Structures are given as structure tokens and as C-alpha cells.
Amino acid sequence: VVGEFFATLGLGLGYAGSKDYFKAIDYYQQALLLAPQMGNQQEIAVLLGIAEAYNLLKSYPQSIEYYQLILIFLSRLSNREAEMFTLVNLGSVYSQQKDYSKAKECYEQIVLLAQQTGTRDMEMVALARLGSTNAKLGCKPQAVELYEQTLPIAKELGEYKREIAVLISLVSLYSEQQRYSQLFASLIRLAFKHWLVIPIFIGLLLALALIGIFYVIISVIIWGLAALFLSLVVTFILWQVFKTLQKSQDQGA
DSSP states (O other): OHHHHHHHHHHHHHHHHTTOHHHHHHHHHHHHHHGGGTOHHHHHHHHHHHHHHHHHTTOHHHHHHHHHHHHHHHHHHTOHHHHHHHHHHHHHHHHHTTOHHHHHHHHHHHHHHHHHHTOHHHHHHHHHHHHHHHHHTTOHHHHHHHHHHHHHHHHHHTOHHHHHHHHHHHHHHHHHTTOHHHHHHHHHHHHHHOTTHHHHHHHHHHHHHHHHHHHHHHHHHHHHHHHHHHHHHHHHHHHHHHHHHHHHHHHHO
């Protein structure tokens, strides 16, 4: 049984590696029949292979079904780390089929598990994904709050790329919410984190300068037109006064 199980599982992995996911699933299903005799860990490994294959085939309901089965096994084994990784994958599948509410639930569970176990890297990943998911749900203030919670953890762990990605997301959200002080603070922080951001920062400053100049020109034109109109009105009034005075003088003569 042991030899048959590993041979079948190996064929499944081989077909998955060559991106023939339908054949991979066939062999995984055969291995799954033998897996109960091999122990929980091997059964979970086969279920994971099936879930991933269905995900890559974009058969999301089937992928979700197998990820949920894996979670049941893991909860019985109290394997919190594997449970968090599985929830990340499940949340990703929900996001791919645009079920952001379900994805949000997955990431919230990860945050709780990560805080209970002190797993800072998983807490960071879950908070960042929660921020993205809330933004997609239109909950922009909550997204900002979650991204702001992610930043210190990313800095603490030395997760340079994650920090840059979160800052870029925050810049976009601050811009939408017209929170310009936070926007510029994030841009400056980005400039120090990545040299490629410096030209973007300079470009933004130039764009803002051009907008300012444009508004100044428009303001000058508007005030100029207003002054011209006012001078015309005053000229007209003075002309009428002059005509009235001239008429009075003619009658007096």
C-alpha cells in the first residue's frame, strides 16, 4: 500500500508539474483512496494537491471545497501554522472569484490565529490582504487603518518589498480621500525606501506646481475680466451722469 500510494502521488505531482492538471487530479484522487492508511499528514498533502490543481484550473468551487476539508483536518490536529497558510490560500481563491466578503472572513481568522500564536509574518500578510480586500469592498477608511497597522510589522521584520507595496497602496487611498499631509509623508518615506520612487515624487511635485500655475493664470484672467466689467459699469454710470448734467445745463440756458 505504501509503495502504491507514493507512486500514485508521485504521478499526480509529475502531471501537476507539467501543468496537466486534469490527469494530476485523477492520480491525486486515486492516492486519496489509499491516504487514510498513511496517516493524516499524507491525506492533507493529497487534499492540498487537489485543491491547488482545481484552483489553477479556475474551478474555484471545487478548490474551496478541498481547502475547507483541509481546514477540518488541521483544526483536529491543532496545527495552527498550517491552518493559517491554508486560510491564506482559501482567501486568495475567494478573492479570485470576487467573493471579497468570504475572503475577508479568512484573513480575519488568520489575524486572530497569528496574534494568539505570535506569528508576526502571518499577521502582516493577513493585515495587508485585509486592507486590499476592504478597499475592494469600498471600505476605504478601514483599508487605510489596516495598511497602517501592517507597516510597523513589515518594518520590524525587515520586509522591505512588503513595506513599499503597502506604502504605494496607502498613497493611492490618501489621494482618493484628499488626505494630502499623509500622502506627502508616505511619498517621502517611499522615496527613501526605493530610488525609483524619487522620479515619481519629483514628477508629482512638478505636476502640482503646474496645476498651481494654471490656477494662478485662471485667477488672473478671472480677476482681469471682473475688473474690465467693473470699469465698463463705472464708465457707463459716469456717462449717464455726464449726459444728465449736460441736459440740465441745456435746459438752464
